[in-house]
Amino acid sequence: MKNTLLATTCLAAIAACTDAKKETVATLPNIVIVYADDLGYGDAGAYGATRLKTPNIDQLANGGVRFTNGYSTSATCTPSRYALLTGVYPWRNEEAKILPGSAPLIIDTAQMTVPKMLKEKGYHTGVVGKWHLGLGSGIVDWNKKISPGPNEIGFDYAYIMAATQDRTPTVFLENGWVAGLEKEDPLVVDYENNFEGEPTGLANPELCKMKWHHGHNNSIHNGIPRIGFQKGGKSALWVDEDMSDTFLGKAKQYIQENKGKPFFLYYALQQPHVPRTPNQRFVGTSGMGPRGDAIVEADWCVGELIKTLEKEGLLESTLIIFSSDNGPVLNDGYIDEAVEKLGDHKPAGPLRGGKYSLFEAGTRMPFITYWKGRIEPKVSDALISQVDLLSSLAKLAGSEIRVSDSQELLNVLLGSSQHGREEMILEATSRTALRKGEWVMIPPYSGPATNQSVNIELGNAPQYQLYNLKEDIGQQKNLAESAPEKLQEMIKTYEGIRGTGTQKIEQLELK
């Protein structure tokens, strides 16, 4: 009798336990990060754009939390993506700078990542779109399975381009394999030397439908000269104008195939990075040339993604995070009317600088969280960085994992608290600055004040710069001399995080 009772109690307890586990897994929300490439703070309607229409991004912003002080960690792509996925500041890793398409993976396979953490909590994890974190561990043979890559740092599924749209190889990879490659026509890639007999942007301008302005004069594919050389792999080469449809199709498919379990999708759009190649359906839609059209196309992709989640009945069980990896640039190496057709549109909004810059436009991003029925619409001025996603999403998923650079700010992310970070380090092409409260301090850096090729102010000056962003969002008034105490306090905090030793400040060469 006693035994039976004990057994029944045990069974009931086990059943309750199993049910509870099922329950937790069932109530974990899906998480989708939509990550644009080079979209500026002022490039979306919800952030002040008027001529450029982005109704779908605006739908997320107006129905969720629209952050006004949401940052990427860096003013370029690779470091920002590194921090987003690992929760580690990119300046801690010397490899975390703009990578060639042939670079090895810069995330250690033993390192904690957002997908790894979520996988441990029962999530299915997928990445679709731009990667740019390196692949393999040495010289890559593109005709074999390439590893380590996204699958080895926590993604169950990966459909990616290796680096950027303007870099070779111009192919997609699915779970480590170049998609659509035929054995008879192997793909080879080199970043130093061309392959004999292969045309280049430099030697064969007549083969280019898009003209290069600086850099971008190596191998030509689809009439577009790229950075890096490649040969062969013809059956696998992408069509730039179809890229957003391809990625969107894979993202939709991923959602449909994994809707039964909690899933994490990192959907990394390629727009509006160069070369800007909107599909014919979007050509001319913005009146601002390819850059504007590519943003309209990206916005449409966001709309299709929302529709897919809605159709699958997942909108109320999915947290969507929308942001961008770095600030805007007009001429990033191709002649594509971005400058000429800009008119009064302000890609950086009221901010100074842009991509590559230590000024605000480099790293202050459109940053939106949306969760139908759970997040109440609001504007949040709380300071938050993409590096905080790891610890914050861990909290959401019931994981104990925390990474020290990544602050747990789940309530800020969900809009129920305005208490964000106290301070953060900002980075641009290996130089760093400090944002603390409403202040920014930029240490002295040699190097040109403006990069002439891209026409962007980089933030370099021979003396300390100190700005009060509340009063001077455009960073016009350097208060370093008139507020010496504040400056000293900022330097102390900065050195406390960054150290006082000589920092490697190798600056990006943009010829």
Ligand code: NG6
């Ligand atoms: C630069 C490229 C630029 C862009 C950038 C990476 C030149 C002259 N410029 O080196 O066009 O590709 O790298 O952009 O080659 S990012 O958004 O991926 O960081």
Ligand code: CA
């Ligand atoms: Ca970028």
